[in-house]
Every structure is written in C-alpha cells, then in structure tokens.
Amino acid sequence: MTTHKGSLSRRSMLKGGAALAATAAISPYIVFRAQAAPAAGELAMIAATPNSNGAFEKLYLLKGDPLAGPIKAIVTETGAAVPMSGLEMGERRLLRLMHFNDLHNHITEMHAKKGDTHVFSQMVKQVKDARANAVADEVVLFVSGGDDHTGSIFDELLGWSPDEFIADAGYRVYSAGGVDVAVLGNHEFDRGAAVLKKGIETDASFPLLSANVHGSSDLKRDEDYFAAVIGEAKGLRIGFVGLTTSVDTRVGQPADPKLAVASPLEAVRNVLPAVASVADIVVVLSHCGYGGDQHKSGKAGTARTVGEGDFAIAQAIAPLTDKPIVIIGAHTHTKLNAEGIDTDNVVEGVLITQAQAHGAYLGEIAISIRSDNGRKGWFTSVGLRPTKARDQRIKAGEAGYETFEQEADYDVDFEQTHVAPLIKALDTRLNEVIGQVPDDTLVSNERTFADRYVGETALANFMNDALVRRSEDFPGGRIDVALFNASGITSGLPQGPLSFRQWYDVMPYADGVHVATMTGAQIRDMLQSNAKRVLRPEEVSKVDTSAFVSRGFLHFSSALRYTIKLNASAIEATATAITIAGKPIEDVLDRQFKVAFNTYVALGGFGETWNGKPIGGEVPGQIPSMDLRGLPFDHTGMVYRNEVVALIREARTVGPDMGLTLDQRVRIEA
Structure with missing residues (x-):
C-alpha cells in the first residue's frame, strides 16, 4: 500500500511561516518580537499548510504550554502583524460547520447480506455538495470531535507498534475527504501514543488538537498536536480549541508512564480568551462528554462519570469573551439538536451540540457572523x-x-479511490473463518445483552476460560483466574461460520493482558465490590441493557465461583460462598494467585471506577470502589482478543466443549 503523506506534515508545522498581513485592528494579546519558543503565558502563532482538500485558505498553529497559566500574549515573528479579523467592521459571513464525532473507524460498514454501508463517503458527499453550492460569503468546514479509532476492523491496519503500522485508516480518509481539524479523543491512545504518532505523521493532513493532554514521551505537543489553531477562509477567522476527557483516557501505561490529561476546565480557561481575541468565533472541540459529573445520555444505559463535561465547560467559557462560541461535543455518543436548537443545550449563550456516533448523523450548524455583533442573533440553523x-x-x-x-447517496468515486484500497488490505483478515458457532442460544445479541450486566454470561465465560487455557504457554506461566468487564463485550454471535470480523465486533477494544499477583483476601475484596455493581432485578425493566451501563461489573473464569446476595440495596449486597480452585476463600486468604486483567480494568476502569472513587452507573450510596491500580502487574504485551482468537482458530468452534456454557460460577440470590 502506498504511504500517504499529508500536506500538513510534521516538517511543515515546524517551519514557521511567512509574515501575516494586517487588514484590521490589532489584538491586545499580540506581541511583536522574535521568539524561538514561547515562554509561560505565551502562545506562538505560526503559519502552516492547511489540508489541501479542506476549506481553510490559511492556517495558524498556536504553540506553547496551555497549562502553565493563563495565556497573556500571542507571540509572532518580528514584523508580523496579526489582525483580530479579516472582516471589515459590520461585514458578515455565513459559517457552516459540518461535524461528526466518535466515528470509531466505522468508515464503511460491511455486511454480506445487506451490502456495504458507505458511512464516511455519505458524509463526504454532503460536505462536497455544501461546499460546491456555498454562496459567495459562506464558509463550509468539516470537523471531527474525536474517537476516530477503536471499534471497527479498520483498526487492524494500525498494528500494535510503529513497526506493524500499515495505515491509519481514519486519518487517511479524513485527509482525502477534506476534514479541516480534529480533536484527540480518549480512544486515540488505546494502542499507545507511539502508534498514534505514526498515524498522525503518515496520514493526517489536518491539525490534531488537545489543550489538556501532556507529558507523553512519544507524542509531542506543538509537533504532533496543538492546544489550538486559527483557520481563515474568505476573511473569516475561526479559532479552534481542543479538549480531551480526563476521565477515560488511558494514562499510566508502562510504555508511556508520563502521559497525562489535565483538567479541561483549567486548560480552556487559560487558552480561550487569547484565541478569541484573534478570531471572529471560537469552536471548542470537546471530547469530554455531554453533561457533567454523573450524567446519562447517548450510549449510557445508566448515569456514567463524565467529570468536567460540556455543561461545566460552557459555564466556564461563556463569560470569557463576547465572541460567538460553539461546543462541538463527543465521547458520550449523544444525539443533540436533531430537530433544531434545543434550549437546554444553550448555556449562557454557548451552544452545545453532538452528532451521536458511528456516523449515524452528520451535524450541521449554520451561523451568521457579523464582525461587531458578538453573540447576538448569530444562529441561523442547527440540526x-x-x-x-x-x-x-x-x-x-x-x-x-x-x-x-x-x-446517489454517497461519493462513489471517493469510496473506490480512498476506502476500497484499505478494505482490500483487510480482505484476508476480514473474511477469514476462524471457527463455527454451532448454536447461538446462549450467544445471540439478545441473550448477551440481556445477561452481561445482571449475572453470568456465556460469552464472557468462554472468553475468560479461553485466556486461562492459552496461558499454559505464557512466558510467566499459567494464570489462575481471568476477568473481563461487561461493557467491553459489545456484540453477540450468530449461528454458523464465525469470521474474524464477527469476533472483532464482540470485543473491539484494544485490551492487552496484564497479570496481577493477588492474595485470596484481595480477590475476596474485589468480589465484594463486584457484588454492588450488578444490575439488580428491580432495575432491569428501567435500563436499556443494550446500552452502556458503566458500573464496571466483572466476569471471571471458572476457577472463581461465588454467590451475589442482593439483600435490600446495592450497599448491602455481598459476595458469599466464594471458592477458588475448589477451595473456600477463607482457607486461602494469604495465598497468592495470578489474575489476568484486561487493560481497561487494570488501569482502574476510568469512569467505571475500579480506582477508589465511588461506584457510578446510578448505584446509590456513594459506595467507594476498590482501587486495583496499585496491584503488582506483569504487563505481558499480549493482546486479549488475539489470544482468544488463537484458541478459536485451534479449536475451530465456539461451543460447550470449549467453555461456552452457563455453569453457575456466579449465582444471584435475593
């Protein structure tokens, strides 16, 4: 496959740029002096090359540390004058923002019977049509709200290290499709910052943003991503600030231990006033989630931990400028403003919107902006x-x-030119039949979704038992117990031949295998916490179990058996009759066991709280969770899904003989 080199390469970002012409009043934030590197409280405004397939005529990268304190000055090259706007006083422009979020590499959905759904090519067609039909004073931008990785078979082109990298499918088609700017979502880091860096360098012809990601040894701010950018088209200046969730991003991984995500509120307060001073409008690309603290929307079947989400961000930034501000959200997969502006989504004059996920919708915001009008009467349509x-x-x-x-609904030429080669690269992997599903009674979508949060689940039993079997050949020796979180199982299986792609849909997340040494007492405590997370019978009718129930409920391999006694409430629920390898837990409290974790849980479960924070997902009582992060882990480097697939290939079946069973390893009692 030919390597694509984007026009916004790392080299062009580092070059600097030509002097910037002044056509209007000068921002009070601008300082004219030579500056090789901005000091604390400064951002350097550097010209770069925009995506040649996008709409920006000019692009300026804002380089500097957005977390060192409030930005007091924007530094330019000596003699470069930067206007606040390219518009004359009273002049108006129409800005049309076409946006999507959480595509998760669902570029084209392939189905043997229904045919392929060309998701991204449909969006490309709509954006191209809008740009072709734009009026003289209209600017049409195409932007991503992040989580452009993890969730489809296209992820396999990334590999698990830079040496295995073939292509970053998402960034490659975004570049060709005219995306102007994107934000880093939490799932961008699932395969490590080194792989993300390789994808950006190879395939991203547009800038990636985050004002609050920092510290990575592989991914460098001001080289690979930026706190903010300014784009200009038809004299209109649009400032973009990127924010990444501090709740769900995979930090603390051994390969990149200093990667961190700061408070999005701190970052945006520091940066936004300066960005607004040199722009006509500011767009915050927020991959932080709709709502705040605990909130239920989008993919959540119960309330989930959002933390400093879009409500808090809007309240924080509204007083910082009188310029128009839009928050294009993501992360929670929430469908907002489908029928026009919902007043609940306007906070102190700041619009919050989001386009669900997986390309179900292309968001559209049309904004009439006059240079001296501030936030008065500036929306024309949202949908x-x-x-x-x-x-x-x-x-x-x-x-x-x-x-x-x-x-007629999608850009056929774009699909054939840019997506088809990626699918061809995947053909062998996609279509490989790795085994058979002789009976789907226990593993259908309906059964899997009904079972995974309420107790024993056949598919989870199979996965965990498969990892234990595979561990016979692990360098560190056989494991005693394997576990996996319920929300990480995202599909069931149909009866018949089982393809790699179908199994990928079952467990799409980039989870490695991390083996902890735990005492029997620690395992007991883990089960006590797990008992309080189960979806209780009185809740089932009120919760969509096909959605995301973010309680961190865990499933275990067969050596670990116990009963969840529900009692009167979650806080009173207990794990009883615990045995491990046939022995009562009371007899082995001091004995050490090897327990295999998936990455998500080993890192503390983030919003599913195996990190000492209160259990979420609408579990009442603010029950503290067990913090698993301090366990002594052997980070094996193996991939959980790959180990299960290897066992299926060997056995050629997903059936009772290979552990696909309900054996009452966990019982539920009132």
Whole structure:
C-alpha cells in the first residue's frame, strides 16, 4: 500500500511561516518580537499548510504550554502583524460547520447480506455538495470531535507498534475527504501514543488538537498536536480549541508512564480568551462528554462519570469573551439538536451540540457572523443529517426503498479511490473463518445483552476460560483466574461460520493482558465490590441493557465461583460462598494467585471506577470502589482478543466443549 503523506506534515508545522498581513485592528494579546519558543503565558502563532482538500485558505498553529497559566500574549515573528479579523467592521459571513464525532473507524460498514454501508463517503458527499453550492460569503468546514479509532476492523491496519503500522485508516480518509481539524479523543491512545504518532505523521493532513493532554514521551505537543489553531477562509477567522476527557483516557501505561490529561476546565480557561481575541468565533472541540459529573445520555444505559463535561465547560467559557462560541461535543455518543436548537443545550449563550456516533448523523450548524455583533442573533440553523444504512435486499419499488442507501447517496468515486484500497488490505483478515458457532442460544445479541450486566454470561465465560487455557504457554506461566468487564463485550454471535470480523465486533477494544499477583483476601475484596455493581432485578425493566451501563461489573473464569446476595440495596449486597480452585476463600486468604486483567480494568476502569472513587452507573450510596491500580502487574504485551482468537482458530468452534456454557460460577440470590 502506498504511504500517504499529508500536506500538513510534521516538517511543515515546524517551519514557521511567512509574515501575516494586517487588514484590521490589532489584538491586545499580540506581541511583536522574535521568539524561538514561547515562554509561560505565551502562545506562538505560526503559519502552516492547511489540508489541501479542506476549506481553510490559511492556517495558524498556536504553540506553547496551555497549562502553565493563563495565556497573556500571542507571540509572532518580528514584523508580523496579526489582525483580530479579516472582516471589515459590520461585514458578515455565513459559517457552516459540518461535524461528526466518535466515528470509531466505522468508515464503511460491511455486511454480506445487506451490502456495504458507505458511512464516511455519505458524509463526504454532503460536505462536497455544501461546499460546491456555498454562496459567495459562506464558509463550509468539516470537523471531527474525536474517537476516530477503536471499534471497527479498520483498526487492524494500525498494528500494535510503529513497526506493524500499515495505515491509519481514519486519518487517511479524513485527509482525502477534506476534514479541516480534529480533536484527540480518549480512544486515540488505546494502542499507545507511539502508534498514534505514526498515524498522525503518515496520514493526517489536518491539525490534531488537545489543550489538556501532556507529558507523553512519544507524542509531542506543538509537533504532533496543538492546544489550538486559527483557520481563515474568505476573511473569516475561526479559532479552534481542543479538549480531551480526563476521565477515560488511558494514562499510566508502562510504555508511556508520563502521559497525562489535565483538567479541561483549567486548560480552556487559560487558552480561550487569547484565541478569541484573534478570531471572529471560537469552536471548542470537546471530547469530554455531554453533561457533567454523573450524567446519562447517548450510549449510557445508566448515569456514567463524565467529570468536567460540556455543561461545566460552557459555564466556564461563556463569560470569557463576547465572541460567538460553539461546543462541538463527543465521547458520550449523544444525539443533540436533531430537530433544531434545543434550549437546554444553550448555556449562557454557548451552544452545545453532538452528532451521536458511528456516523449515524452528520451535524450541521449554520451561523451568521457579523464582525461587531458578538453573540447576538448569530444562529441561523442547527440540526443533524442522518446517514442511510444499506440493505440491497430491498429492491426499487418496494416499501422503504428510499430510506436505504443507494449509489446517489454517497461519493462513489471517493469510496473506490480512498476506502476500497484499505478494505482490500483487510480482505484476508476480514473474511477469514476462524471457527463455527454451532448454536447461538446462549450467544445471540439478545441473550448477551440481556445477561452481561445482571449475572453470568456465556460469552464472557468462554472468553475468560479461553485466556486461562492459552496461558499454559505464557512466558510467566499459567494464570489462575481471568476477568473481563461487561461493557467491553459489545456484540453477540450468530449461528454458523464465525469470521474474524464477527469476533472483532464482540470485543473491539484494544485490551492487552496484564497479570496481577493477588492474595485470596484481595480477590475476596474485589468480589465484594463486584457484588454492588450488578444490575439488580428491580432495575432491569428501567435500563436499556443494550446500552452502556458503566458500573464496571466483572466476569471471571471458572476457577472463581461465588454467590451475589442482593439483600435490600446495592450497599448491602455481598459476595458469599466464594471458592477458588475448589477451595473456600477463607482457607486461602494469604495465598497468592495470578489474575489476568484486561487493560481497561487494570488501569482502574476510568469512569467505571475500579480506582477508589465511588461506584457510578446510578448505584446509590456513594459506595467507594476498590482501587486495583496499585496491584503488582506483569504487563505481558499480549493482546486479549488475539489470544482468544488463537484458541478459536485451534479449536475451530465456539461451543460447550470449549467453555461456552452457563455453569453457575456466579449465582444471584435475593
């Protein structure tokens, strides 16, 4: 496959740029002096090359430390004059922001019977049409709210190290499709910052933003990503600030121990006033989540930990400038403003919007901006454009035919030129039949979704037992127990031949294998915490179990058996009759066991709180969670999914003989 080199390469970012022409009043933040590197409280405004397929005519990178304190000055090259706006006083522009978020590499959804749904190519067509039909004073931008990785088979092109890298499918098609700017989401870091850096360097022709990610030994701020940028088109200046969730990003990994995510509120307060001073409008690309603290929306079946989310961000930034501000959100997969502006999503004049996830919608915000009008009367329309699913079984003239994707709905040439080569690179891996599912009674979508949060789940039993079997050949020796979190199991299985892709859909997340040494007493305490996380019978009818229930409920391999006694409430729930390898837990409290964790849980479960914070997901009582992060881990470097797939390939079946069973390893009692 030919390596794509984006026009916004790392080299072009580092070059600096030509002098910037002044056409309007000068911002009070601007300081004219030579500056090789900005000092604390400064950002350097450096010209760079925008995506040649995008809409920016000019692009300026804002380099510096956004966390050292409030930005007091924007430093430019000697003699460079930077105007606050390219618009004359009273002049108006129409800005159309076409946005998506949490695509998770669902670029094209492939289905043997229904046909392929060309998700991203549908969005590309709509953006190209909007740009082609734009009026003289209209600017059409195309932006991503982050989480552009983890979730589809295209992730396999990334590899697990820079040496294994083939392509960053998402960033490659974004570059070709005209994306102007994107923010770093939490899942960008799932395969490590070194792989992310390789993807950015190779395939991103647009700037990546985050004002609050810092400390990585591999991914460098001001080289690979930036706190903020200024884009200009038709004289209109648009400032972008990027924010990444501090709750769910994978920090603390051995390969990059200093990677950290600071408070998004701290970062945006420091940066936004200076950005606003040299822009007509500021767009905050917030991969922090809709809501704040504990909130239920989007993919959440119960309230989840959002932390400093979009509500808090809007309240913090509204007083900082009178310029128009838009928050394009992400992370929670929330559908907002589908039918126009919902007043609940306007906080002190700041619009919050989000376009669900996986390309279900292309968001659209049309804003009429006058240079001296501030935030008065500046919205013209806000909404979501649905994409269409493919079902080639429905023929022309049949009921519903128009509601399904047809060739006129997507950019066929773009799909063939840019996406098809990526699919071809995946063909062998995608279509490989790794085994058979002789009976889907226990593993269908319906059964898996119904079981995974309420107790024993056959598919989880199989996965955990498979890892234990594979551990016979682990360099560190056989493990005693394996575990996996319920929300990491995202699909069931149909009866019949099982492809690699179908298993990928079951466990799409980039989880490694981390083996902890735990005493029997620690395992007992872990089960006591787990008992308080189960979805209780009185809750089931009120919760969509096909959604994300962020309680951190864990499933275990067969050596660990116990009963959850529900009692009157979650805080009173207990784990009883615990045995490990057939022995009562009371007899082995001091004995050490090897317990295999997936990465998500080993790192503390983030918003699913195996980190000492109160258990979330609408569990009442502010029950402190067990903190698993301090356990002594052997970070094996192995990938959980790959080990399970290897066992399936060897056995050629996902059936009772290979542990696909309900054996009452966990019982639920009132």
